[in-house]
Amino acid sequence: MAWKTLDDMELSGKVVLTRVDINVPVEAGKVTDATRIERIAPTVKDILAKGGKPVLLAHFGRPKGKVVPEMSLRMTLPALEKVLGVPVAFAEDCVGDVAEKAIADLPPGSVLLLENTRFHAEEEKNDPAFAKAMAAIGDVYCNDAFSAAHRAHASTEGIARLLPACAGRLMQAELSALEKALGAPERPVVAVVGGAKVSTKLELLGNLIDKVDSIVIGGGMANTFLAAQGIDVGKSLCEHDMTGTAQEIMAKSEAANCTLVLPTDVVIAREFKANAPHEIVAANACPADAMILDAGPATIAQIALVFEAAKTIVWNGPLGAFEIAPFNAATDAAAKRAAALTKAGRVLTVAGGGDTVAALNASGAAEDFTYVSTAGGAFLEWLEGKVLPGVAALEQS
Template sequence: MIRRRVRRSVFGGKDVRVRSVRELSVTGKRVLVRVDFNVPLAGGTVADDTRIRAALPTISYLCERGAVVILASHLGRPKGRRVEELRLDPVAATLERLLGRPVRKVNDCVGAHVEAQVAALGPGEILLLENVRFYPEEEANDPSFARALARLADLFVNDAFGVAHRANASTVGVAAFLPAAAGFLLERELAVLEGLLGAPARPFVVVAGGAKVADKIGVLSSLMARADALLIGGKMAAAFWSDSAAPAAERQAAQEILARAAACGVRLLTPVDAAGVLNSGEGRRFWTAGSDALPAGGEVLDIGPETAARFSREIGAAATVFWNGPVGKFEEPPFDAGTKTVARAVAAAPASVVGGGDTAAAARAAGVAAALSHISTGGGATLKFLAGEVLPAVAALASSAGAR
């Protein structure tokens, strides 16, 4: 299912060629690399370095081949303003430690001062630019800002799959001015997800959790046409119950999913029991009940043990599993039980793909992350790709300067 090298990306009903970083002659060249270092910070340090580690293979490859490496990333949502707490200095320190080589950091991302810093670099050296979202032109995909970024380099490599669905200057605009290619992380993401849309080993089971059915109609509709079973958990499962108190839009979305599942012939499993809390004058009471006998006013926070067992059996028979969305409030014991059961079953599958930050966090909390075949670094990008939507950053690579 997982190819080492992506040469074509299938999306929007078309085959589009995406060049690999391996196809670029990088020795002695200045290479601008868009990475996704949008990591959580705590006390001025990086709290989770997963996304930084994911970019190491591409960065190391370029350094080892004598390229001058210029890294661009965003962090948080500064909304076009300079926010001191969102500077990338903690990221530079973590990256330097992980790479075992110096990483210079500059306090801007465009302009004469930055160009002078780049000019001073030698082969194999690294410069991390400041948060590109300090400029409103970044999210506006402003051509002048993209050109200013492009002036820093001879080549462009995009390795930021997590923002591939964003048409920003540093993900899309700059590719119009430089020969561009995909880094190893972006390649792998596309290859794995293409495998799910192509010919996944069967049985193919999709596990979907989270809060809103309406947010996932596109991806669920796309995957249902390929899957053998669809398992629904999380808060959104309530929309599928006959006496649901979910909002009308959610109930309507659930009915649409049920109709499409019937048309596709996919088995659709929803919770037969649930667990949660009931807040009353007597305090907070934990309960477990069948989905047709939920306590009035009770808050559903997890799938019940019978549902967890059913889901586990279904996943256990699968050859390929895609999981997006925890099936309960896994951050709060005892309502992590259902999600941990699902996580262990997914990790035991021959091919297991997990998408979304919360889902990845749930897998780590269950202690099974290392056993998964692939944890996607994308949330929105993963769902949009699997729904068959065009990812602007991937399309930009295909049409970049010198791509044809």
């Protein structure tokens, strides 16, 4: 672990510029889901307990460097105060005199939220002068926004090089979970890779082949791999122009001794709607007028056996059209099996990215996974083996 945590920092009397992700859903000016706010609470409370002044840096939406009133972070104040249980003050800017005065006026035991960093065009450009102006108002930098760590912005990367820097509790948990899952995992390691398109997961599959023992492929992606084997997938979602690439992936996985688990039976329907008439057929027996919408029971049983032998499971993407019944069956069953094995202490499970969180929540299995990341793009880029600027800056701090 090359980065520091809050435990390594002296915070008493210090202004702790804390980068958080509170880019939460809002309707009619009110926060409708406070999950991201709840996840930063341990960091903020620890800073307060150590005598520090938590000053929150965050973005909201895509204002593209302009002040957009509807994207002001002010609307998150009631939710922040409710979750944190302390007064939260607000400053109309994240740099300069306005921010400095708000920090000077902040009563002990309170939190300060600075206005949307993206109201400044210099933020996304990672402008050195802007990062310096931001750093000038604080004593210590704490990054608790893993979800923004794949962005080289002033508040995620630039500032970390200018102040004593550490990871917040959420960032620490995320990085620790990922390290256990792929950095130094207990084997065998199984990756579940689902979703609609092979083309969006090429880098992910390329990186995983050399790091895991098995890859379970599901969703529309699996149809492309079936087609690559000369199987007719009817009207299924399938990237026929990617079958050559799928063949290359199959060859690479064989050379690397990484087993690809593809559907042996599938659930088909003639229309894509909830409770549409459907049937189970062999993976190579999809009628020309039907579409594959989920993996079948024999495939679910096969996945369960792969999970039984695993010590680590990394999950990204659903196994079928999980949004509508009954095509959520494979995702739900596999998720529940992984969750049960985790609860029994037999496997470490780390999941995240895209529809994964929604799929695991829908199955009711998420709470029993070892770690479920809400980071989306950053989680996916980490799985792809890419360097995340926000993490690299902490390591070099």
